[in-house]
Amino acid sequence: xxxxxxxxxxxxxxxxxxxxxxxxxxxxxxxxxxxxxxxxxxxxxxxxxxxxxxxxxxxxxxxxxxxxxxxxxxxxxxxxxxxxxxxxxxxxxxxxxxxxxxxxxxxxxxxxxxxxxxxxxxxxxxxxxxxxxxxxxxxxxxxxxxxxxxxxxxxxxxxxxxxxxxxxxxxxxxxxxxxxxxxxxxxxxxxxxxxxxxxxxxxxxxxxxxxxxxxxxxxxxxxxxxxxxxxxxxxxxxxxxxxxxxxxxxxxxxxxxxxxxxxxxxxxxxxxxxxxxxxxxxxxxxxxxxxxxxxxxxxxxxxxxxxxxxxxxxxxxxxxxxxxxxxxxxxxxxxxxxxxxxxxxxxxxxxxxxxxxxxxxxxxxxxxxxxxxxxxxxxxxxxxxxxxxxxxxxxxxxxxxxxxxxxxxxxxxxxxxxxxxxxxxxxxxxxxxxxxxx
Amino acid sequence: xxxxxxxxxxxxxxxxxxxxxxxxxxxxxxxxxxxxxxxxxxxxxxxxxxxxxxxxxxxxxxxxxxxxxxxxxxxxxxxxxxxxxxxxxxxxxxxxxxxxxxxxxxxxxxxxxxxxxxxxxxxxxxxxxxxxxxxxxxxxxxxxxxxxxxxxxxxxxxxxxxxxxxxxxxxxxxxxxxxxxxxxxxxxxxxxxxxxxxxxxxxxxxxxxxxxxxxxxxxxxxxxxxxxxxxxxxxxxxxxxxxxxxxxxxxxxxxxxxxx
Numbered sequence: 001x002x003x004x005x006x007x008x009x010x011x012x013x014x015x016x017x018x019x020x021x022x023x024x025x026x027x028x029x030x031x032x033x034x035x036x037x038x039x040x041x042x043x044x045x046x047x048x049x050x051x052x053x054x055x056x057x058x059x060x061x062x063x064x065x066x067x068x069x070x071x072x073x074x075x076x077x078x079x080x081x082x083x084x085x086x087x088x089x090x091x092x093x094x095x096x097x098x099x100x101x102x103x104x105x106x107x108x109x110x111x112x113x114x115x116x117x118x119x120x121x122x123x124x125x126x127x128x129x130x131x132x133x134x135x136x137x138x139x140x141x142x143x144x145x146x147x148x149x150x151x152x153x154x155x156x157x158x159x160x161x162x163x164x165x166x167x168x169x170x171x172x173x174x175x176x177x178x179x180x181x182x183x184x185x186x187x188x189x190x191x192x193x194x195x196x197x198x199x200x201x202x203x204x205x206x207x208x209x210x211x212x213x214x215x216x217x218x219x220x221x222x223x224x225x226x227x228x229x230x231x232x233x234x235x236x237x238x239x240x241x242x243x244x245x246x247x248x249x250x251x252x253x254x255x256x257x258x259x260x261x262x263x264x265x266x267x268x269x270x271x272x273x274x275x276x277x278x279x280x281x282x283x284x285x286x287x288x289x290x291x292x293x294x295x296x297x298x299x300x301x302x303x304x305x306x307x308x309x310x311x312x313x314x315x316x317x318x319x320x321x322x323x324x325x326x327x328x329x330x331x332x333x334x335x336x337x338x339x340x341x342x343x344x345x346x347x348x349x350x351x352x353x354x355x356x357x358x359x360x361x362x363x364x365x366x367x368x369x370x371x372x373x374x375x376x377x378x379x380x381x382x383x384x385x386x387x388x389x390x391x392x393x394x395x396x397x398x399x400x401x402x403x404x405x406x407x408x409x410x411x412x413x414x415x416x417x418x419x420x421x422x423x424x425x426x427x428x429x430x431x432x433x434x435x436x437x438x
Numbered sequence: 439x440x441x442x443x444x445x446x447x448x449x450x451x452x453x454x455x456x457x458x459x460x461x462x463x464x465x466x467x468x469x470x471x472x473x474x475x476x477x478x479x480x481x482x483x484x485x486x487x488x489x490x491x492x493x494x495x496x497x498x499x500x501x502x503x504x505x506x507x508x509x510x511x512x513x514x515x516x517x518x519x520x521x522x523x524x525x526x527x528x529x530x531x532x533x534x535x536x537x538x539x540x541x542x543x544x545x546x547x548x549x550x551x552x553x554x555x556x557x558x559x560x561x562x563x564x565x566x567x568x569x570x571x572x573x574x575x576x577x578x579x580x581x582x583x584x585x586x587x588x589x590x591x592x593x594x595x596x597x598x599x600x601x602x603x604x605x606x607x608x609x610x611x612x613x614x615x616x617x618x619x620x621x622x623x624x625x626x627x628x629x630x631x632x633x634x635x636x637x638x639x640x641x642x643x644x645x646x647x648x649x650x651x652x653x654x655x656x657x658x659x660x661x662x663x664x665x666x667x668x669x670x671x672x673x674x675x676x677x678x679x680x681x682x683x684x685x686x687x688x689x690x691x692x693x694x695x696x697x698x
Contacts, residue, residue, distance in 0.1 A: 076483070116583060120506035127514025131486070134518065138479060138525050146525060153522045157515055164510075177503075177585060406644065 003108050010104070011112050012093075019092055023259040027054040029304075030311045037315040058252065066248040071141030080139060081246070081253035084132025088260035091125035094118035095267045096180045098277045098295040110277070110296065114180040119167060122268050123160070126223055129261065130156040133225070133232060136254070137242035148241025151322065152225065152232035158329040159222035159229075165337035166216035169209050169344055170272045183276030187290075202282075206273040211340045213273045215333055217309075220265045222329065225258065227314035231322055266306030267299075274302050339374050343367040454498050465491035478524045486517045503584045 003011070028043065028051055035042025043050035068077065098110030130152060137149020171177055174185040186203045206213040222229040233241035243254050270276060277295035279286065280302075288294070320328070349355060350364030468488035475481040489512050496505035592600055637643050662673035 073477075073479075076479075115502060117503045117506055117585065120503070120510065124506045124509040124514065127510050127518075128490075130514070130518060134521055134525075135483075138521075150522065150525060153518050153525075157518055157522075160515070406642065 004106065007103065007106055007108060008112070011108075015092060015112050016089065019089060019260055019263065020256075022263055023256055024054045024058070025051075026259050026263065026307055027057070029307065030314070033308065033311045034315045037312075061252040061255075062249055064248040066250065067245070069141055069245045072245065073139040073141065076135050076139035077245075078250070080132050080136035081250045081257070082132075083135065084129055084257035085253045085260075087125045087129035087132065088257040088264065091122045091129075091264045092260070092267065094121045094179050095264070095271060096183050096276055097299050098293060099290060101292055109180060110293075111180060114178055117177040118179045119171075119177050119182070119268075119272070122264065123164060123167065126261070126265075127156075127160060129257065132254075132257065133242050136246065137232075140242070140245035142245055144238045144240075145242050145244045148232045148234075148238045148244070151238075152242060155222060155225070155229070155231060155325070155329075158326065159219045159333075162215055162329060162333035162337050163219035163223055165334070165341055166212040166219060167272065169212040169337075169341055170205055172341070172344055172348065173205060173209060179271050179276075183271055183278065186275045187278055189282075202275070204273065204275040204278075209273065209344070211336065213269075215337050215340075216269060216273065218328075219333060220269060221310070221313060222325075224261045224265050224310075226262060226310055228317040228319050229325060230319060231325060234319055236319075262307065262310055263303065266303045266310070269306055270299065270302040336374075339370060343370055346370075457494070457498055461491045461494055465495075478527065479521065482517060482520050482524055485520075486513050489513045489517065501584055503588060 031053070032042040032050065043053035046052040046056050068074065093112040094114060096109065096111040096114065100107055100109050133152040133156075134149040137145040137147075137152065140146075170182060174182050176182050176185055186205060188203045189201060201207055225232050231241075232238075233243055238244070243251055246254060277290075277299040279289035279295070279298045281289070283290065289298075346363040346367035350360045350362075350367060352360070355363075465488045468484045468486075468491065471484035472481045472488070475484055490509060493505040493508040493513070496502075496508060635641070662670040664670050
């Protein structure tokens with residue numbers, strides 16, 4: 001990246017404006033799509049198709065009263081939303097949105113910056129962005145917020161491991177850690193010969209690294225605190241979790257950060273697994289499809305497909321319980337990613353023709369055995385055993401018998417014994433009820 | 439070409455110097471703040487600031503991989519775990535300034551200064567004769583990339599120490615788990631067990647009566663009456679002591695602004 005400084009500034013502003021516009025669009029998009037899924041119209045009053053709804057919401061949020069709780073830690077309470085927003089916007093800087101184009105007379109890539117290890121920038125920013133959420137919950141000085149931030153800390157640490165392992169397989173396969181170079185590496189097709197038939201599969205990594213892609217997509221939803229993994233802000237359990245005490249622009253910043261994070265993670269998934277800005281068809285169909293500004297269409301089309309997936313998840317799945325969520329992360333995603341990483345490494349050695357035959361057979365065979373052992377020894381759900389003693393009830397569920405004689409409450413009996421003797425309570429009770437009747 | 443390289447190197451060192459003089463005070467301030475902060479969370483945040491400044495220093499010294507891994511692992515994961523534990527202590531827990539050992543603080547300051555002097559002098563002696571070659575950015579000249587160089591060192595020269603350290607860390611983690619693990623006594627009670635207990639003979643299976651049932655008023659202060667007029671004791675909260683109002687409490691408070 002050898003851009004002149006003015007061009008860097010222009011690109012930075014463009015990326016910022018693009019992200020903000022996309023956030024405004026995504027909020028409207030989410031509400032409309034969820035509404036269609038729930039058979040209702042959704043916001044349709046402000047502007048054509050209700051497109052200006054999020055603008056109106058943003059204005060309303062900005063003019064709300066800014067409340068600082070008495071028990072808040074003031075400096076951190078103000079700094080937390082800033083951390084969240086800064087990290088969210090910074091992460092997008094390394095996403096490649098298109099090939100080299102001629103911008104204001106300078107040849108430059110449609111990407112703010114790129115360097116040797118640029119994928120790590122996104123991971124580092126998402127790791128730092130959690131500080132915003134965690135500190136917000138702690139600084140609010142309320143119990144719900146603290147619970148929300150504890151959940152956020154545990155959630156992001158555990159899902160970042162699975163996310164990182166999924167990204168590692170991409171590093172393994174491409175031997176690159178730069179976003180732009182990974183996109184270019186996926187442009188080459190994958191020659192395959194199955195039974196004498198030579199076909200060229202697309203080189204996008206979601207085919208070669210299918211398990212990683214699945215793990216990445218699951219971990220990505222966990223990392224961005226979105227439904228069904230939105231435990232830190234679970235509105236039915238924690239009111240709004242870390243955001244309970246926030247209002248006005250500070251709350252809007254968390255909102256903004258969440259949507260920017262969604263967009264960044266979608267863009268990262270597109271970059272790593274779906275060929276980045278490359279057109280979704282072979283180059284021979286339309287030779288000019290991957291040149292100039294046209295790839296922006298493919299890139300944003302793919303990102304929007306991912307955003308739709310986010311909304312679809314939210315409209316379909318109920319929120320997971322916290323222990324189920326942690327079990328999924330630590331007992332399924334992390335072990336599967338680890339085994340898959342080792343298998344991939346072994347397969348790469350086994351398929352490399354530079355190695356001698358025994359080595360290749362040993363590694364490829366070892367990988368196959370490892371996969372089979374994982375499938376074979378995967379702990380299965382406990383089988384339902386028919387109980388030996390028949391349960392008096394419907395379908396094994398204990399229900400009260402039809403001729404249930406309700407026994408007296410032992411607690412009531414014990415406490416009432418001294419009270420039954422004197423009559424005046426009885427008398428005064430009837431007296432007062434008579435008085436009420438008059 | 440050589441002139442160009444020299445100007446680039448000068449510019450880089452110029453930028454490096456500017457960033458160094460901006461970030462070094464922040465890093466130092468974070469370190470000092472860590473020692474002086476009264477609240478544990480503030481101390482942890484100061485440490486995070488210092489770590490991030492160090493990461494930027496690594497990146498400036500053409501070690502971007504090391505810098506970003508420092509941010510991800512130390513600032514992102516390890517400090518976050520620290521915060522997690524500190525938040526569980528509650529936000530009002532502050533360091534007590536009471537000296538449990540007599541003269542402890544003075545001794546600690548002296549020893550700290552001594553350690554700092556020892557480390558600084560040792561480092562200074564080790565580094566004083568070192569000549570840093572001008573062309574440091576190996577990956578820029580196309581030789582070996584940062585990542586490859588680290589991998590090469592880690593998995594050839596230092597393979598054995600690396601494995602030993604990872605083994606020790608794993609043992610430590612498993613040991614901590616063993617200490618913290620508490621086996622549940624008597625197993626977990628399921629829905630079926632709870633239900634059986636509820637319908638066991640002699641236990642009243644219905645819900646407790648709510649306050650105000652069969653009462654002449656729907657105030658929660660009024661006990662529930664049974665159909666025969668007696669007070670239902672289960673409707674009296676044990677946390678609200680029954681008492682009579684005093685004459686002052688029953689007197690009109692003139693809240694409507696009217697006398698009499």
